[in-house]
Amino acid sequence: xxxxxxxxxxxxxxxxxxxxxxxxxxxxxxxxxxxxxxxxxxxxxxxxxxxxxxxxxxxxxxxxxxxxxxxxxxxxxxxxxxxxxxxxxxxxxxxxxxxxxxxxxxxxxxxxxxxxxxxxxxxxxxxxxxxxxxxxxxxxxxxxxxxxxxxxxxxxxxxxxxxxxxxxxxxxxxxxxxxxxxxxxxxxxxxxxxxxxxxxxxxxxxxxxxxxxxxxxxxxxxxxxxxxxxxxxxxxxxxxxxxxxxxxxxxxxxxxxxxxxxxxxxxxxxxxxxxxxxxxxxxxxxxxxxxxxxxxxxxxxxxxxxxxxxxxxxxxxxxxxxxxxxxxxxxxxxxxxxxxxxxxxxxxxxxxxxxxxxxxxxxxxxxxxxxxxxxxxxxxxxxxxxxxxxxxxxxxxxxxxxxxxxxxxxxxxxxxxxxxxxxxxxxxxxxxxxxxxxxxxxxxxxxxxxxxx
Amino acid sequence: xxxxxxxxxxxxxxxxxxxxxxxxxxxxxxxxxxxxxxxxxxxxxxxxxxxxxxxxxxxxxxxxxxxxxxxxxxxxxxxxxxxxxxxxxxxxxxxxxxxxxxxxxxxxxxxxxxxxxxxxxxxxxxxxxxxxxxxxxxxxxxxxxxxxxxxxxxxxxxxxxxxxxxxxxxxxxxxxxxxxxxxxxxxxxxxxxxxxxxxxxxxxxxxxxxxxxxxxxxxxxxxxxxxxxxxxx
Ligand SMILES: Nc1ncnc2c1ncn2[C@@H]1O[C@H](COP(=O)(O)OP(=O)(O)OP(=O)(O)O)[C@@H](O)[C@H]1O
Ligand SMILES: [Mg+2]
Numbered sequence: 001x002x003x004x005x006x007x008x009x010x011x012x013x014x015x016x017x018x019x020x021x022x023x024x025x026x027x028x029x030x031x032x033x034x035x036x037x038x039x040x041x042x043x044x045x046x047x048x049x050x051x052x053x054x055x056x057x058x059x060x061x062x063x064x065x066x067x068x069x070x071x072x073x074x075x076x077x078x079x080x081x082x083x084x085x086x087x088x089x090x091x092x093x094x095x096x097x098x099x100x101x102x103x104x105x106x107x108x109x110x111x112x113x114x115x116x117x118x119x120x121x122x123x124x125x126x127x128x129x130x131x132x133x134x135x136x137x138x139x140x141x142x143x144x145x146x147x148x149x150x151x152x153x154x155x156x157x158x159x160x161x162x163x164x165x166x167x168x169x170x171x172x173x174x175x176x177x178x179x180x181x182x183x184x185x186x187x188x189x190x191x192x193x194x195x196x197x198x199x200x201x202x203x204x205x206x207x208x209x210x211x212x213x214x215x216x217x218x219x220x221x222x223x224x225x226x227x228x229x230x231x232x233x234x235x236x237x238x239x240x241x242x243x244x245x246x247x248x249x250x251x252x253x254x255x256x257x258x259x260x261x262x263x264x265x266x267x268x269x270x271x272x273x274x275x276x277x278x279x280x281x282x283x284x285x286x287x288x289x290x291x292x293x294x295x296x297x298x299x300x301x302x303x304x305x306x307x308x309x310x311x312x313x314x315x316x317x318x319x320x321x322x323x324x325x326x327x328x329x330x331x332x333x334x335x336x337x338x339x340x341x342x343x344x345x346x347x348x349x350x351x352x353x354x355x356x357x358x359x360x361x362x363x364x365x366x367x368x369x370x371x372x373x374x375x376x377x378x379x380x381x382x383x384x385x386x387x388x389x390x391x392x393x394x395x396x397x398x399x400x401x402x403x404x405x406x407x408x409x410x411x412x413x414x415x416x417x418x419x420x421x422x423x424x425x426x427x428x429x430x431x432x433x434x435x436x437x438x439x440x441x442x443x444x445x446x447x448x449x450x451x452x453x
Numbered sequence: 454x455x456x457x458x459x460x461x462x463x464x465x466x467x468x469x470x471x472x473x474x475x476x477x478x479x480x481x482x483x484x485x486x487x488x489x490x491x492x493x494x495x496x497x498x499x500x501x502x503x504x505x506x507x508x509x510x511x512x513x514x515x516x517x518x519x520x521x522x523x524x525x526x527x528x529x530x531x532x533x534x535x536x537x538x539x540x541x542x543x544x545x546x547x548x549x550x551x552x553x554x555x556x557x558x559x560x561x562x563x564x565x566x567x568x569x570x571x572x573x574x575x576x577x578x579x580x581x582x583x584x585x586x587x588x589x590x591x592x593x594x595x596x597x598x599x600x601x602x603x604x605x606x607x608x609x610x611x612x613x614x615x616x617x618x619x620x621x622x623x624x625x626x627x628x629x630x631x632x633x634x635x636x637x638x639x640x641x642x643x644x645x646x647x648x649x650x651x652x653x654x655x656x657x658x659x660x661x662x663x664x665x666x667x668x669x670x671x672x673x674x675x676x677x678x679x680x681x682x683x684x685x686x
Binding site: 002005016359360363364365366367368369370371372373446447450 | 505508510511530531534535537538539543545549551553562563565566567573612616
């Protein structure tokens, strides 16, 4: 018997009982829809994690002060005082062979920027060295980055992100404008390319970058006089300390600061040191070298734990991926369970169908159908049933994930592999659970089947 | 003319748990090509059982069934299915049409199981020709529930004829029909027999049996007369 004829026949017999067909397929539909939704969400989050990590800088590594110990845990030695200082950053750059570029990072929190009559609190105000931009693969859209010389000189120059351009400067080019950061006036020398939201959903473009020296010594120092080291803030050049907003003091008279001034900054605390490994496969080496170096520099004894934390992007990505893989697998398990239940439903209805159509089977045998023709007919019917359910499930699952993308704003990514797998799985469910009823049908005796009431 | 069917000492016993029910007790008979045979006997004498064995629907408990010299009682299921498909047309008392399926679809259904390369349109053409042959081509699209008993039986006959079998079996084909319709159906069998098809039918009616050229009487599982073609017939 030709397969096309059989498929046509089974479609007819399924159409004959639409309600029952729908109810029978429901388990498969739900199972497949769940699989598709899970896969699309899983893929979407994996991709967004990857792009976030790439935004972070593919081979960047961050060092932050503090131990991994939860707060309140007993701490030995080191204490939580200054743990990362500019000299650490310099040592990382000079003494670790696997480290490429590095930059100290100082964060200014709760500081407002003012331009004209706009007062804005940026999401991030960072004090950095120019290398930071290279490490994070962050490009300049307009203007220029500041230089190492300007870092050394505590220059009052800054870079702004695209959100700042929009919100503070009303979309016009801010180059050359004077932006007040806290109490200090800076000249905007560059605009950063837009990066979009990071993996936590925070807008990365809502940022202002200044030389880390300037931020630490002139802005944050002025506001809350760094507790860890007084000399770093107070012993700064008096002129800069009271550099008042409004006047264009650039280039400021005391910008020719010598290295001596950095001496005062030496014990100031850094919020972070960011560095890049010389290549992606050297990330592990670089991380190890930096940990050893910092332990030595901080004079930690072997039994003492680190007073700093090192994050590299690949570890971070693995961690996030692990979580999302776990979730995906868990839900995939649920989906498979639902497919199993759906398959049992299929088997049940196929058995009913075989019983109901016993006379038909007898008649088909009487006019020449062989056992295998009957087997094939019912097997194809069950596969068609499951495949139809599977296709509806694929559409429903895709619709579901589109809805989730729209409502919950989760990233989704359609997965041709999952669609292929869904088709394969539903056909297999049809064969697996349709086989027993079809086999039963094929074993019927024509005479008894014809006599069946 | 050569023998078409040879039955040698056919026994059929149903085994119902403890008790054995012997139904056919040693049936031996011959049927030649082109014969028109009526099978008669009391109710429960085993006529239907015998017909089912002849139609390859059922297997004898013992004995030989040769169709054109080929032993079929012990042949494989697939072989018997092939014989049912190509060589035998079977007409049932209760028509046995597929419900909610058009007359034409019912008629061409056996072609699904015929190993040939007929396209779907060729199948339909052949089905229409068969319906034409039994005189209800105008009802090709009707479902069995929309047809009278006589029309349904014609559809069933058309189905039996679709593969142009040399043999046509009918178990009480007029059992569910009124006398006028019965006459029509019987005339059709006569016509088919005249065209060369061997017809074997079961009936309780002498009138119907009179259409046949030979009558076999069965009683309590044995043939009591007409087992072999009489010289005069
Ligand atoms: N499946 C079966 N199991 C047990 N006994 C059976 C079975 N089929 C038929 N019989 C018995 O075989 C005997 C013959 O039945 P059969 O149907 O051949 O009679 P028949 O001659 O066709 O009768 P009728 O003229 O009423 O159709 C009956 O006694 C019946 O009870
Ligand atoms: Mg009978």
